[in-house]
Amino acid sequence: MLQDHTKHLQFRIAGGDESALRELYECWSGQLFQLAMTIIRSRPLAEEIVEDVFLRIWQQRSRLEQIENLKSYSYILTRNISIDYLRKTSGKRIYNLDEVQLPPLLVEATPEELMISAELLKKINLAINDLPPKCRLIFKLVKMDGLKYRDVALLLNLQLKTVETQMSIALKRLHNAILFQLPAASRQ
Template sequence: MKRRTKTDTTQLQLELADGNETALKRLYDLFGERLLHFTFTIVHNRELAEEIVADVFIQTWKKRVQIASIENLPWYLYVTAKNISLNYLRKERKQKFVELEIINLPLYTIEPQAVQHLISKDFLQSITNAINELPPKCRLIFKLVKDDGLTYKETAELLNLSIKTVEAQMGIALKKIHTTIQVLIPVYARRQQH
């Protein structure tokens, strides 16, 4: 659950503006898989989602000079992915907006290196399971906010939801995770004593 900071992408933006192709590859390494999962939730076709993500990075390369002045590059990438996905759906005369309840998300994973010194693998797996048991809309919102560092407002705009809905869904997610932790702490503490 590493939250991206502005400085993570600022240097990449400057390198892109200078025409550094390696910076584009590093940007792809940072966001490619995340954007693939996101676009898949919209178009429900992995090959098409891969093509859309490639288009996002082609467009990013074409606009590399303008990219340097963008304040929130992750937000830009997600909005670009959403727009390209919706354009495809419009061309195919499919629905413009996808119901978040029917999206097919990949299972959520927590990066173990970020917390490996604090909790056991079993504890981490239990938290991951709790996140994966969330309803699809709730899990997507949690991922966009906690993993990808989007604000509630950005997440709401990206998913065509109200900020109140995003807040409510984050509340549900955090309550579920909190409940799981509250149940696990006594079990984990007993294990540590033995």
């Protein structure tokens, strides 16, 4: 359903509808900002990069209908603009996923998820934040931002197998963190 809404906005933007671009900005700017901030590590520059992403989407609106996955496209555009900035200012690439500094991630609960105890939710958030940086970034992009494994691999210049492995590690750690320990007598 969300994919349909994105396609609808994409079509409207391609037709020159500025309000659709604003709506898309409101939906995605926070996620794109986090990615730019991860790479650039400067709030004002990350904000400027996100604005540049949406400016480019608007400038390229005549070709927008040819883009299959606008969300992946915008993530890759954010990454590329961020890396271009780093190359221009430092003369070298400073993009190491193992050194990524992400802000603590919080699982946002829907009404159904509010039934989960606060303690369990705390364990989940701790487990997510205890993941290695690359693993946490991949987990965030897949589970929280809704990107597909192949899109994350493309975005981060990784092999698809690496994304799969990192997700497997993340899910195993989360599983272990939330396992309910049954008393020894009841396990037998």
